[in-house]
Amino acid sequence: AQDAPYPPVATSARTPRPRTPQDSTQDSTGRPAADSEPTDRRGEDGPADEEYRTDEFSFIEEKNDESEDVIDWLKFSESRTERREEAKRRGRNRVVAGVVVLVLALTGGLGYLWSAGKLPGFAETETATDAKPDTRHVIVVHLRELGSGDISTALLVNNQTAARGTTVLLPNSLALASGEGGATTLGRSFAAEGAGATRDALNALLGARIEGTWRLDTPYLENLVEMVGGITVKSDATVPGEKDGDRPLVKQGAGQELNGVAAVAYATHRGESEPQTKQLARFGQVMQAVLKKVSTDEDAATTTVESLGQIPDPHLSEAQLGAALARLAKHARAGAYRTELLPVESDGTLSEKTAQGLVKEVLGGSVTNADPQATARLTVRDASGSRGAADDARVTLVNGGFTVVSTGAADAPAARSTITYRRDDHAEQAKEAARTLGLAADAVTKGEGAANADITVVLGADYKP
Incomplete structure (x- = not known):
């Protein structure tokens, strides 16, 4: 057979149907037409690599299972x-x-x-x-005995946030700053400077905002107890009757029912050789028992206060006092009420423990103690019978650096001059005052003097201006 000019077309196992390329011409034998020229031909120098165009071939696909x-x-x-x-x-x-x-x-x-x-x-x-401080409402109450003028002081604290109430008892020996720059005590401050100045001094000491003062003289306490129908206390002492042979006003023991007279007698009772804090604790018992009987309705409590006929403090109206007592009464009846004594050091100041404990937790305040060594306040009384002696002594003391708060005549003449101081921390200042006035050292003694001063000077006939 004559050799084909091109290699045979590749076929698969099945005989493919011949397809004619679109850009080539074939004759009847399937070969390219004579006038078509292959892409590559043999060269003159030897056979060249045979190359074919891809469009010259077709693979035939047949569908099957x-x-x-x-x-x-x-x-x-x-x-x-x-x-x-x-x-x-x-x-x-x-x-x-x-x-x-x-x-x-x-x-x-x-x-x-x-x-x-x-x-x-x-x-x-x-x-x-971030915690907000508790909301507290505080008023100070002074129980004043008509005969002696002695006072018993307490703070009535309504912690509105914690829903509890507290009576904080304040001893009379508590040191306060006086309005004249010196130091005084709670007992003397009320007598000499009044309720308003005492409230301001307590605010400065305790860092608590005391909203007003309730001056409760003993006759008003008696009437208040009667209005609430009497009270019941656990008595720690037997209070004798007013006269010898009278039945005791209060017997010792639990469940003692007291009327107005008996309540006043118990609240002011101070046994022989007892400290003032014992009597103060009894006053606290009476106040808590009264609060348990006061109406919890603010209007009704205000009516009770108005019925007492007291002259209200300018900073605490009858309506405000009635509302405060009604709120405290709710705590007392719910059992969320307590009475605590404010511990006072021997010099009248408050310790760090007290400041961080009762004052901070109950009152929400911070303590700023009065300086017990501050310049003492002096008063001069003339018992010498010499005109102008008191004024002369006042000038001498002022020039010596002392603070003289008052001068006047003594109740009776005296042959010998005396200088009396109340507290031990004023002893040296009393001795210095004696030296300044030219008095003997033995003229200085510790004892009770004028209520408005720390040191009382009484000029006798031996005083030489």
Whole structure:
């Protein structure tokens, strides 16, 4: 056979149908037409590499059952792989969503605990910095005995935030700053400077805002007890009757029912050699028992106060006092009431323990103690019978650096001059005053003097101006 000018067309196992390339011309034998030229020819120097154009060949595909099965299997495999990938993707999305929800839940929970102050390690810091102070309403009450003029003082504290009440008993030895720059005591401040100055001095000492003063003279306490129908106390002492042979006004023991007269007698009773704090504690018992019987209705309590007929303090009207007593009565009836004594040091000041304890916790204040060593206040009484002696002594003492608050005549003449001081911390100043006036050192003694001064000077006939 004659060699074909081109290699035979590649075929598959099945005989393909011959297809005519679009850009070539064939004759009846299937060979290229004579006028068509191959892309590459043999060169003159030797046979060249034979190259063919791709468009000169066609592969014929024939559909059969086996190819359809292969296609179906490929489609099945592809769809199953896609489903697996989709399932994995959804699983990953669920995990991510779960983690996000968990983080948000933890963040929210921690935020709530932090804001509520329940997170360990952070509660104390938040309480210290963000907690608001309790709302308190404080009034001071002075029980004054008509005969002697002695007073018993207490603070009535209504802690509105904590829903509890407290009576804080104040000893008369409590050191206060006087209006003249010196130091005085609670007992003498009320007698010499009045209720308003005493309230201001207590505010300065305790750092508490005392809203007003309730001066409760003993006859008014008697009437108040009668108005509430009497009180019941646990008596720690037997109070004798007014006259020898009379039945005791109050018997010792629990469940003692007291009328107005008996309540006053018990509140002011001070046994022989007893400190003033014992009598003060009895006054506190009476006040708490009265509050348990006062009406919790503010209008009714105000009516009770008005019925007493007292002259109200300018800073505390009858309506304000009635409302305050009604609120305290609610605490007393609910069992959320207590009575506490303010501990006072020997020099009249308050200790750091008291400042951080009762004063801070109950009153919400901070202590600023009066200086017990401050310049003492002196009063001069002339018992020498020499005109002008008191004025001369006053000038001498002022020039010596002392504070003289008053001068005047003594009740009776005296042959010998005396200088009396109340507190031990004023002993040296009393001796210095004696030296300044040219008096003997033995003229100085400790004892009771004028109510408005720390040191009392009585000029006798031995005083030489």
